[in-house]
Amino acid sequence: MKVLFSYGTYNNRPYKACCVYESDNEENDGVITDYLGSLDWLSWMSEVLEKLRDPTITWDWIDSQAFEALIDHDQIKVGFYLLDGLEEEDIPDDVDEIDTDARVIPRKEFAYLLEKWIAFYQRPITDINYQEIIDTKEAYL
Numbered sequence: 001m002k003v004l005f006s007y008g009t010y011n012n013r014p015y016k017a018c019c020v021y022e023s024d025n026e027e028n029d030g031v032i033t034d035y036l037g038s039l040d041w042l043s044w045m046s047e048v049l050e051k052l053r054d055p056t057i058t059w060d061w062i063d064s065q066a067f068e069a070l071i072d073h074d075q076i077k078v079g080f081y082l083l084d085g086l087e088e089e090d091i092p093d094d095v096d097e098i099d100t101d102a103r104v105i106p107r108k109e110f111a112y113l114l115e116k117w118i119a120f121y122q123r124p125i126t127d128i129n130y131q132e133i134i135d136t137k138e139a140y141l
């Protein structure tokens with residue numbers, strides 16, 4: 001997957017954004033990038049990255065306000081309502097089945113993507129047209 005980091009403006013205020021640039025599965029990857037963009041506190045982003053880098057953490061929740069996310073061994077699961085660890089009787093009746101589908105990305109690729117996002121997020125906006133394209137496959141180089 002390739003991800004585009006860019007700037008935009010809303011009501012004359014700049015903001016930082018990420019979206020899928022190129023993908024074999026845009027529906028899956030779009031949820032992943034939406035989750036990444038919803039990590040809006042630098043301290044939480046850094047904590048999530050520390051968890052991703054720690055090989056002793058094999059199962060841990062790394063939610064944002066908008067999404068549930070889970071470290072599950074060598075992959076990251078992202079969704080709106082993940083059912084991992086829940087019993088059937090614990091699931092509310094009004095949960096739409098499509099909201100329980102986990103979107104998955106390899107842990108190594110997500111850690112690489114998050115590291116790049118943190119660097120982009122910390123950079124001051126000096127050129128509103130500046131963009132970066134990140135290829136998650138570069139995590140394996």
